[in-house]
Amino acid sequence: MTPVKGSPITASAIPTAILAAMTIGVALAFATGVNGPILMAVVFVFTMAIGVPIPFAAGIATVAGLYLADVPMTLMAQAAWTAFEPFPLVTIPLFILAGQLMEQGGMSEKLVNIAQKLVGAYKGGLGLVTVVACMFFAALSGSGPATTAAIGSITIPAMQEEGYRSRFAGAIAAAAGALGSMIPPSNLLIIFALVTDVSIPRLFLAGIVPGIVLGLMLMIVVFIISVKNGYGGTGEKFRWGPLLTAFWDGKWAVMAPVIILGGIYAGIFTPSEAAGVAVAYGLFVGMFIYRGLTWAKLFHAFKFTAIVIGSVLFILGSTKAFGQLVTLFDIPDAVLGLFQGLVEYPWLVMLLIGVFYILVGMWLESIPQIIIFTAVFFPLITSLGIDPVVFGIFTVMTCEIGFLTPPIGVNLFVAARISKITIEEISVGVLPLLIPYMLMILLLVFFSDWVTFLPDMVYGPQLR
Incomplete structure (x- = not known):
């Protein structure tokens, strides 16, 4: 996760963004019979498109809606207070800090070394290493952009030296880094849980299998492209000895997700307490085991966490009021009315929502x-009877596609900076790696029981 300074929307994207906002607003206005949705949608997207930071754009749109609805402006302050009140919110800064401590402390290098011994000898070995290492680090960081930065800063230069095309090397790190938002602990799953009151442990368990399956699908695509272009591969046979040695050398890094997630699922501590344990563990290992944490790196970790959580709190405060005003305008009921003719086809509703989320994720x-x-x-x-846990995984999966699509594409910006190429180049390079994400969306829509298998097995079926 990176600080949200503003919307990097290009001038060419502004007409599209405004047209999308007006279309959505007009549709909702016809359904609700009021002009509030039109005003809020247009003001929100227009202010963001001209460079206003997202939290302030949401706040300005909310003020416009409050004025139109003749609601006291104190709703803004009340909404911000209720947004900051839930205790599980403390989980987010703690996991961000834990991920930073583990990255700065040297755990990412240990994970890359393990992945190198596991799959590095095959065609596209460094690309496969990047995906596997991102899967490991995703279980530490909880953030897609952080995973991209931590692993990509090590593997992208190595891939470039080995002859990988820069846009492909950066695209692998960006696409695999997005797994940080799916494999638990995930900051986006925590946000979804806070908004919907869905169980965080259930969401975490539900994210494991989709994250692993998606990682394997990414590895297949990387392998096929690497074979076609002759990227990498030493031809050495896989040997257990070097792998076990790498595992032993990196045992403290491997144990981190085992302790954190195992403690949650075993009922030893709550997700919030697990985040505190993760910080203590990362601090201890980084300072006394791997000795990678210096005072300068420690300061950087705290500074980065403070900047990110400051951005998150701004977003939570303003968008909470925005969400309450959405309810005040009866927009959810209007949406129910718009989809009334499709209630017999939940899969179609999910697909339409998925397309909408992906389009919105390009600029939000x-x-x-x-x-x-x-x-x-x-x-x-x-x-419609769709499991809320499934919808949570579905929502985060569409957000991951947003990480990989311009003009916002946070992961693309991070990987492009490391690769020293333009955002246009890496946007082309990532296209084949979007195929697994699209396939996962279809799997979630048409075959969802496998997503809830783990949480149902551990906690029992959820009554709906």
Whole structure:
């Protein structure tokens, strides 16, 4: 996760963004019979498109809606207070700090070394190493952009030296880094849980299998492209000895997700307490075991966490009020009315929502996207009998595609900076790696029981 300074929307994208906002607003206005949705949608997207930071754009749109609805402006302050009140919110800064401590402390290098011994000898070995290492680090960081930065900063230069095309090397790190938002602990899953009151442990368990399956699908695509282009591969046979040695050398890094997630699922501590344990563990290992944490790196970790959580709190405060005003305008009921003719086809509703989320994710950051639109679509989803946990995984999966599509594409910006190429080049390079994400969306829509298998096995079926 990176600080949200503003919307990097290009001038060419502004007409499209405004047209999309007006279309959505007009549709909702016809359904609700009021002009509030039109005003809020147009003001929100227009202010963001001209460079206003996302939290302030949401705040300005909310003020416009409050004025139109003749609601006291104190709703803004009250909404911000209620947004900051839930205790599980402390989980987010703690996991961000833990991920930073583990990255700065040297755990990412140990994980890359393990992945190198596991799959590095095959065609596209360094690409496969990047995917596997991102899967490991995703279980530590909880953030897609952080995973991309931590692993990509090590493997992208190595891939470039080995002859990988720069846009492909950067695209692998960006696509695999997005797994940080799916494999638990995931900051986006925590945000979804706070908005919907869905169980965080159930969401975490539900994210494991989709994250692993998606990682394997990415590895297949990387392998096929690497074979076609002759990238990498030493031809050495796989040997258990070097792998076991690497595992032993990196045992403290491997044990981190085991302790954190195992403690949650075993009922030893709550997700919030697990985040505190993760910070203590990362601090101890980084300073006394791997000795990679210096005072300068420690300061950087705290500074980075403070900047990110400051951005998150701004977003939560303003978008919480935005979401409440959405409810005040009866937009969820209007959406139910719009989809009334499709209630017999839940899969079609999910596909339409998925397409909408992907389009919105091209120009809206993931946290406000989840907060704002979950308030709109969650009542519809529950009325159709779709498992809220499945919808949570589905929502985060579409956000991951948003990480990989311009103009926002946070992961693309991170990987492009490391690769020293333009955002246009890496946007082309990532296209084949979007195929697994699209396939996962279809699997979630048409075959969802496998997603809830683990949480149902551990906690029992959820009554719906």
